[in-house]
Amino acid sequence: MKGKILGIFGVLVVLCTYLAFATSDPWWNLGTSKFLQPGNIQNLLNRLSLFGILGIGVAFVIITSGIDLSIGSTVCLCGVLLSILLKVDYQPVEQIAVSQIVASEKMIIADAVAGELKPGTTFRYTGGVGSGLVLTTESSSISDGALRIRIKENLTRNEKDGRLVVASPVTRIESGDAVVAEVSSDLNVNVGDQLQLVKADGAVTTQKVSNVETAGTTKRLTLAKDPGEKYRADAFAIVLQRHQRTSIPVAILVVLVVATVLGLIHGLLVTKVKLQPFVVTLCALLIYRGVSRWLTNDNPAGFGELQEVLGPVASGRVGLLFRGQEMVFGIPIPFFLLTAIGVVASVFLGRTIWGRYLLA
Incomplete structure (x- = not known):
């Protein structure tokens, strides 16, 4: 076994040496080797x-004279599940469902759950031909279990569905060292939420809120960037609250449990039902790939804004060489994970009774 490992290591050394010289110009000047570039x-x-991490897992299967063709599809499915569990949505704080719009009467009939709206309350309607317009309440009342809102603006046609989202007037927007929007202190907004700025004609832009300060009857919201001159006057604000489906630790735990259960099913089918590993894992490959494509609707899946949090785990580096403040060379963080997993696997196989049993 040791001789075989040394042989494989020797082949890798020879291959790397060849590539180092083959990519040099001239061939003896290793300083010009593209293969040896830090990147x-x-x-x-x-x-x-x-x-390497995947290989360690497959090694346990191969040691027991098995085979696993589904590892790539399993990784794909786990990645898709992780992205779904960590999906971040932004939704208005409160939405009112519309059941009917009577244009001739300037009347909107909606769900009465929210209660009556005060005269002068502004809201944005979405769902029909007039979708996106900002409307103003003239009066409202509740009758027959429905909220009837009479508006000041003219409507062009009747509608049978849609939704209303209350919009708060923006007092002003300042630009300086930071872009700050002043709104009513009644607006329920937190850091990380999004502020949707809308105009009466339906124009809309969305900005992320990076800071919230309350000063008397107003809130000063620091925005990620300047929305533009168009939104500095007569604009309305709608808060889109941030909702993350699950926390990162819970999502990772769920994915690990799913992967473990799938592996257990494979093992039971092979050991108890006596199916061939080739057949089991080939079918699993096709099933997991199909499920992954179905879950994503054949679209790319990612982590969105959480990429800033999870990205360093996959692409972060521990710097070793620097040129001034610039990192010239660093060891990727996943390499440390590989090393740790490799050490644990080595100890398990060589130092425990279960590992020796597998190798026997």
Whole structure:
């Protein structure tokens, strides 16, 4: 076994040596080798980490004389599930469902759950031909279990569905070291939410809120960027609250449980039902791939804004060489994960009774 490992290691050394000289110009000047460039070494370590971690898992299957064709599809399915569990949505704080619009009477009939609206209350209607327009309440009342809102603006046609979202007037927008929008202190907004700025003609832009300060009857909201001159006057604000389906630790735990259950099912089908590993894992490959495509509707799946949090785990580096403040070379964080998993696997196989049993 040791001789075989040394042989494989020797082949890798010879291959790397060849590539180092083959990509040099002239061939003996290793300082010009493209293979030995820091960026290429970092990329190799990153790729090695991914496939190395997967390889350690497959090694246990191969040691027991098994085979697993579904590992790629399993990784894909777990990645898709993780992105779904960590999906972030932004929804208005309160929405009122519309059941009917009578244009001739300037009347909107909606769900009465929200209660009556005060005269002068502004809201944005979405769902029909007039979708996106900001309307103003003239009066409202509740009758027959429905909220009847009479508006000041003229409507062009009747509608049978849609929704209303209350919009608060923006006092002003300042631009300086930071872009600050002043709104009513009654507006329920937190850091991380989005502020949707709308105009009476339906124009809309969305900005992320990075800071909230309350001063008397107003709130000063620091926006990610300047919405433009168009929204500095006569604009209305709608708060889109941030909703993340699950926390990162819970999502990772769920994915690990799913992967463990899938592996357990494979094992039971092979050991108890006596199906061939090739057949089990080939069918699993097709099933997991199909489920992944169905869950994503054949679209790319990612982590969105959480990429800033999760990205360093996959692409972060521990710097070793610097040129001033610039990192020239660093070891990718996944390589440390590979090393840790490799050490644990080695100890398990070589130092425990269960590992020796597998190798026997």
